[in-house]
Amino acid sequence: MTHREEILQYIRQNPGITFRRLADELGIGIGNLQYHLYQLEKEDLIFSKKLGGKRYIFPKEFEKEYEPLLIAISNETQRKILLLLAEKDMNQREIAERLKLTQATINYHMNVLSKLGIIERRKEGRNVIYSLKYDIEIIIRVISEYRPKLWDKLADRLIDLMLTLKGGEIND
């Protein structure tokens, strides 16, 4: 197997891996890896996206799925919700209690995640239970590498503050 095939196979096995981690785990020099990734992108076998100062690399077949995932993890509360749902399926009340946020705030974020197709809801009696629709491993890998900028963190807190102030009035 050539070096390039080995890189491609590793990316296919670990969609959303970051450039640095890929270099570390495969033990390839930065310059060498950069060259092979450039060639793989040129051959339309992979694509990469920069977010929160990190470059995430995905196999080409992941193209339709990556965008909602990266949008979802760009918000702090949504990242926390996804990590909670990676532990087990939960309802909104449990999530609100665990994150110490109002149900209205959680409701807003659940709607966003649901519209993005990252989570799904099912009815169990009078309860609505949420679960992840994405591969848990990919979600955890991408979130664990994500380093938000200071203004991103502050913006996320401002959003949650506005949602809390507005209580249950948010519909979007």
Place this chain on the structure above:
Amino acid sequence: MIDMILDVTIIGFALFLSFISWVAYKKSGMKSILFLLLAFLLFGIKKALENLHILTKVNEGTLEITATLLELIILLLFFIAVVKKD
């Protein structure tokens, strides 16, 4: 001199808060955050106007009325930001 430093700090902080609001608006699409952004921005502008006399000769009476009017608009914008349904 100290009041000048404080005013510059306030203008800088108002611009920083406007930027944070802009990022929050881009992320959430919540219109109420746009009102917050405008309020922070106007606050910075008001502070700059109050110091305009350093750079150019201006009518103090007009400046005072403008600054007070801006204060009213800022308060209204904060109010709308909180009560507006998104």
